[in-house]
Amino acid sequence: MEQDQLNELMKARRQKMVQLQEKGIEPFGDNYIPSHYSAEVIEQLDILIDKKVSLAGRLTAIRTHGKATFADLKDYKGTIQLYFRLDRLGEEEYNLISLFDIGDFIAVEGPVFKTRKGEVTVSVEGYRYLTKALRPLPEKWHGLKDVELRYRQRYVDLIVNDQVRETFIKRSKIIQAMRNFLNEHDFLEVETPVMQTIAGGALARPFITYHNTLEMNLYLRIATELHLKRLLIGGLDKVYEIGRIFRNEGISPYHNPEFTTVELYQSYADYEDMMTLTEDLFHQCARRVLGTSEVVFQGETFDLTPPWARETMIDVVRKYAGVDFAKISDDAGAREAARRAGLELKDENRWGEILNLFFETYCEEQLRRPVFIKDYPVDVSPLAKKMDSDPRLTYRFEAFIAGQEVANAFTELNDPLDQRERFERQLARREAGDKEAHMMDDDFVIALEYGMPPAGGLGIGIDRMVMILTDSPSIRDVILFPTLKPR
RNA sequence: GAGCCAUUAGCUCAGUCGGUAGAGCACCUGACUUUUAAUCAGGGUGUCGCAGGUUCGAUUCCUGCAUGGCUCACCA
Numbered sequence: 001m002e003q004d005q006l007n008e009l010m011k012a013r014r015q016k017m018v019q020l021q022e023k024g025i026e027p028f029g030d031n032y033i034p035s036h037y038s039a040e041v042i043e044q045l046d047i048l049i050d051k052k053v054s055l056a057g058r059l060t061a062i063r064t065h066g067k068a069t070f071a072d073l074k075d076y077k078g079t080i081q082l083y084f085r086l087d088r089l090g091e092e093e094y095n096l097i098s099l100f101d102i103g104d105f106i107a108v109e110g111p112v113f114k115t116r117k118g119e120v121t122v123s124v125e126g127y128r129y130l131t132k133a134l135r136p137l138p139e140k141w142h143g144l145k146d147v148e149l150r151y152r153q154r155y156v157d158l159i160v161n162d163q164v165r166e167t168f169i170k171r172s173k174i175i176q177a178m179r180n181f182l183n184e185h186d187f188l189e190v191e192t193p194v195m196q197t198i199a200g201g202a203l204a205r206p207f208i209t210y211h212n213t214l215e216m217n218l219y220l221r222i223a224t225e226l227h228l229k230r231l232l233i234g235g236l237d238k239v240y241e242i243g244r245i246f247r248n249e250g251i252s253p254y255h256n257p258e259f260t261t262v263e264l265y266q267s268y269a270d271y272e273d274m275m276t277l278t279e280d281l282f283h284q285c286a287r288r289v290l291g292t293s294e295v296v297f298q299g300e301t302f303d304l305t306p307p308w309a310r311e312t313m314i315d316v317v318r319k320y321a322g323v324d325f326a327k328i329s330d331d332a333g334a335r336e337a338a339r340r341a342g343l344e345l346k347d348e349n350r351w352g353e354i355l356n357l358f359f360e361t362y363c364e365e366q367l368r369r370p371v372f373i374k375d376y377p378v379d380v381s382p383l384a385k386k387m388d389s390d391p392r393l394t395y396r397f398e399a400f401i402a403g404q405e406v407a408n409a410f411t412e413l414n415d416p417l418d419q420r421e422r423f424e425r426q427l428a429r430r431e432a433g434d435k436e437a438h439m440m441d442d443d444f445v446i447a448l449e450y451g452m453p454p455a456g457g458l459g460i461g462i463d464r465m466v467m468i469l470t471d472s473p474s475i476r477d478v479i480l481f482p483t484l485k486p487r
Numbered sequence: 488g489a490g491c492c493a494u495u496a497g498c499u500c501a502g503u504c505g506g507u508a509g510a511g512c513a514c515c516u517g518a519c520u521u522u523u524a525a526u527c528a529g530g531g532u533g534u535c536g537c538a539g540g541u542u543c544g545a546u547u548c549c550u551g552c553a554u555g556g557c558u559c560a561c562c563a
Contacts, residue, residue, distance in 0.1 A: 007496085007497065007514095007532070007533090008496095008497090008514065008515080008531095008532045009496095009497050009513075009514055009515095009532080010497080012514060012515070013514095061523075061524090063522055063523065063525055063526095064519085064522095064525095065519055065520060065521085065522065065525075065526090066518070066519040066520065067519080067520045068519090068520035068521075068522080069520090069522090070521080070522050070523065070525080072523080081522085081523070083520095083521075083522090085520060086520070087520080101514095102513080113521095115521050115522075115523085116521050116522090117521075117522080117523075119521090119522090119523070121521085135497075136497045136498080136513065136514075137497085137498080137513085138497075138498040138499080138512095138513090139497085139498045139499065139511085139512040139513055140498095140512070140513085140524070141499090141512075141524060142498065142499040142500085142511090142512075143498080143499085144498070144499090145498085145499065146494095146498085146499090146555090147555065147556065148494095148554070148555045148556085149498095149555095151555090152555095160498090202563085203562090204561095204562070204563085205561095205562095245563085247562070247563080249561060249562050249563090250488085250560075250561050250562065252558095252561090252562085253556095253557085254562085254563070255561085255562060255563070259563070261563085404563090405563060406563090408563080436561085436562085459563090461563050463563085464563070475563095484554085484555085485553090485554065485555090486554095487553085487554060487555095
């Protein structure tokens, strides 16, 4: 950050820093291992009352009363009150309290007691300076609201806004719960390349970077799918990866250029198994982190208890759009239906793409309760296995909660000849100018030729899952440092 | 990428139908040995986002730019 002009508040803090140094006190002190966290002292009051404890943390409030001073000390687990007395500390040490500022880190020790009003307090017998804060914190009860500053200076947001802190602690616990759940189900966590020569596994524009020694462009991955499936071929039957994905697309309350997914693949399973796994995974994460199966998101309550509803895409399109794709047999008929509905089409749109367009336009937002929408058209599913009963469709589903897609899964396509054809179709679209069409991945087709067991695969956007489980309306509320333009 | 809105003290916000600005908290000075949004007395600490234009004079009006938010488009 630029060295901006010191305003009055920062000058005052620097002066206090100098005064500390003049008295031989280092304003940026050394390590200190406290005996307790604030919350432990409060919880274990029965045992700790009148006993000496030591604490370390940040001063969040100072109330001086002449020869006595109260302060609030905030640490990792909570906030506790401190009590300083002239007659206990002695004049020299007590007077140094005037050099305290809100935001400073100090360590204290002394016995625990309860004030007249019943507040658990540490009566300070000695303290140490740990760190002088040279910039003032936002004020105590309005906090930091400026959205831009909250994202740019997330550390300040975390100091001041406890809800923000809670959200990110929950995010960590949700991912931990997910990892535990998958490990318990015998999945193996793996890591696959972030930098790739072919960005595959999804329909999206990649970021491009450059390797100096190899003298070549590399793509940042847009999915983990194709590498994970290679591992099934290699005999790692149940694998998953939790990792960062990068897509060079728009930014919105639901989209950040880098975001986190979990993808998992299970040999010998199919998409029905993935539905069961998905609802169990969401349910368990909610139970373990929130302690409940019911989540409230933006005023709506959702019960995540399995089983979730299951509907086909054709059924929901019939229900919400009033168009029956079961009775539309070809591309021309689908285009006609779209024309009647006033949907904008490109000339080359096919039956399945138009079905999907109807679904996205008329249905997605209606899907509030947890629901699996299944049997996606092959035209929009280049990596999913075709249905035996209708080769225009695939064994693919997406899960929706509150109108938001939260999971995408299918029975994996393991026929290398079919896969090559799908890639070639994508390639044709790419050459026609569709920058999001899938790239040809010859090596993946070769891998399939060695034989990939039938398998089910599942992808979950973790950021969106965390949004729902923490009632956060914007993806930026669940990403610590969301992408911003430099100021 | 398009439209709309916002940007004033460290923070949260008022305000000026055009005459260079104000409140609370924070901060500074003083009083106060169980307060907790401590209280009491005194003190305003500012490039009014940036750059132009109109004007005797712009923080205010106009234009452009920057950053952010929302909506739309794209996507997860």
